[in-house]
Amino acid sequence: MHIPKLCDRPWCWRSHRQTSFSLLLTISLTTLLAPSTLAQTRSIPLPSSAPLELDLLTKPKDYVITANTIHPERLTVPSLWWAQQNSEKKLLDNWIAYPTSGKEPARVDLIVNQQIWSLLEYVERYDFVNRLGSAARNFGYNVRVFNYQKEPLATYTCNFSTSPALCSIQTTIKNKIGLQRFL
Numbered sequence: 001m002h003i004p005k006l007c008d009r010p011w012c013w014r015s016h017r018q019t020s021f022s023l024l025l026t027i028s029l030t031t032l033l034a035p036s037t038l039a040q041t042r043s044i045p046l047p048s049s050a051p052l053e054l055d056l057l058t059k060p061k062d063y064v065i066t067a068n069t070i071h072p073e074r075l076t077v078p079s080l081w082w083a084q085q086n087s088e089k090k091l092l093d094n095w096i097a098y099p100t101s102g103k104e105p106a107r108v109d110l111i112v113n114q115q116i117w118s119l120l121e122y123v124e125r126y127d128f129v130n131r132l133g134s135a136a137r138n139f140g141y142n143v144r145v146f147n148y149q150k151e152p153l154a155t156y157t158c159n160f161s162t163s164p165a166l167c168s169i170q171t172t173i174k175n176k177i178g179l180q181r182f183l
Contacts, residue, residue, distance in 0.1 A: 044168045045142075047155035048107050052146050056096050057111075065097040091116045091128065093148075097141060105160065107142045114147040122173065129154045129169050137165060 133156025
């Protein structure tokens with residue numbers, strides 16, 4: 001069986017060599033640029049490991065803000081009431097906002113209705129976390145999502161020292177035997 005050559009002329013061979021060189025250059029540049037992308041991802045801090053303090057919902061301290069906190073003279077920051085009233089009323093039950101402390105950046109712990117959360121698809125959960133995380137980010141807050149059993153469900157964490165802020169969303173999924181893991 002005879003396989004015809006596409007081109008026997010020397011300029012065709014040069015063209016093939018140039019294509020190979022271009023492909024090799026592209027692969028090399030992609031490999032060189034990938035670590036800088038990873039470095040940017042690593043510059044986003046890990047979510048806070050502080051425990052969820054549900055007792056602050058009923059006995060708030062001066063430094064925290066909850067869904068029941070209203071400042072009589074000015075806008076209470078962060079303002080998540082619009083998000084709760086607008087579209088998340090049944091999913092978002094409450095929140096606790098902690099200002100920046102000496103050891104941790106400002107954060108909001110969202111408490112969601114577990115029954116509704118469990119009905120959501122992964123993309124719907126991601127959308128919820130992204131929308132509320134973006135709203136909180138505008139006030140300089142990171143976000144953690146919990147249920148009333150204090151199980152971590154998702155995080156929205158930003159590096160506010162960069163402009164624009166670099167942010168990362170992590171969500172948990174349960175496998176068939178009920179074990180959770182972050183994605």
